[in-house]
C-alpha cells in the first residue's frame with residue numbers, strides 16, 4: 312500500500328492505472344477509521360481493481376465554532392487498518408495541498424442542500440461538494456462509495472454528479488451500526504459513557520417509527536411526536552431536527568405514502584449526531 316500526499320503524484324498514478332485499463336474505486340473519508348469505513352472499503356473492492364482511500368479532514372465543510380480543530384485524527388492507525396483491508400493507495404494531502412494560497416473556487420448544489428443539515432450547517436455541503444469534486448479530479452475514480460448514514464450528503468453528491476456530468480458511479484452503502492444500534496461515526500469518540508447511552512435514543516426512535524408504520528400509522532405528525540418524545544426521554548440531548556422527507560428530493564412529507572426518509576440530528580452534550588432510516592411505504 313502506498314501513501315500519497317501530493318495531488319500531482321496521485322493524478323499520475325491514476326492516469327497510469329487508467330492507461331493499463333485498471334478500474335479505480337474511491338472511498339473518501341476524513342479518517343479516524345472505524346468498521347463503517349472498512350465496510351465501505353470492502354464494498355469498493357466489488358467496484359474497482361485499485362482501491363484508493365482519501366483521508367482528509369476538510370476545513371471547508373466545517374463552520375465557525377464547529378469541531379475542525381478537535382476532529383479526531385490517528386494517521387498511523389488509519390494506515391494500518393487500510394492496509395489490512397487491501398487498499399492500494401491512501402491519499403492523504405495536507406490542507407495547503409488541497410487549498411493553496413489564492414484558492415477561490417467552490418461547487419454548490421442549490422436545493423437538496425437547504426433542508427435538514429443545511430439549515431444548521433449553512434456552509435457544510437458547499438465544502439463537501441467542493442472537496443469531493445476535487446477528489447474526483449485528482450483520483451479519477453470509475454466508482455466512489457459513500458455511507459448512507461450521511462443520507463443528505465449522498466443525495467447532494469448524486470445531484471452534483473448528475474448535474475455536472477461527472478463520469479463516476481456513486482455507490483451508497485447501508486449504515487453500519489454497533490451491536491447496540493448506535494450508528495458508527497468517528498464523532499462517537501467524543502461521547503462519555505453516559506452520553507453514549509443517551510445517544511442510543513436516536514436508533515431507538517427510528518425503530519419505534521418503523522414499528523408504527525408497520526402497524527399502519529401514516530400520519531407524519533403522530534410519528535414525529537413519538538420520535539421526539541423518545542429522543543427527549545434520554546436527558547442530555549437536544550434535537551436539531553427530526554423530519555420526514557421524500558428520499559429523492561428531501562422535500563418534507565406529512566403523510567407516509569411511499570418509502571419515506573426519517574432523518575434525525577441531535578446534540579448529545581457538544582457532539583452532533585445524525586441517523587436515519589427509510590421507512591417502508
Ligand code: PAF
Pocket residue numbers: 339340341367369372439442443461464
Ligand atoms: O463523509 C465524510 O467523511 C466527508 O464529508 C467526505 C465525503 C469525506 C468529504 O470530506
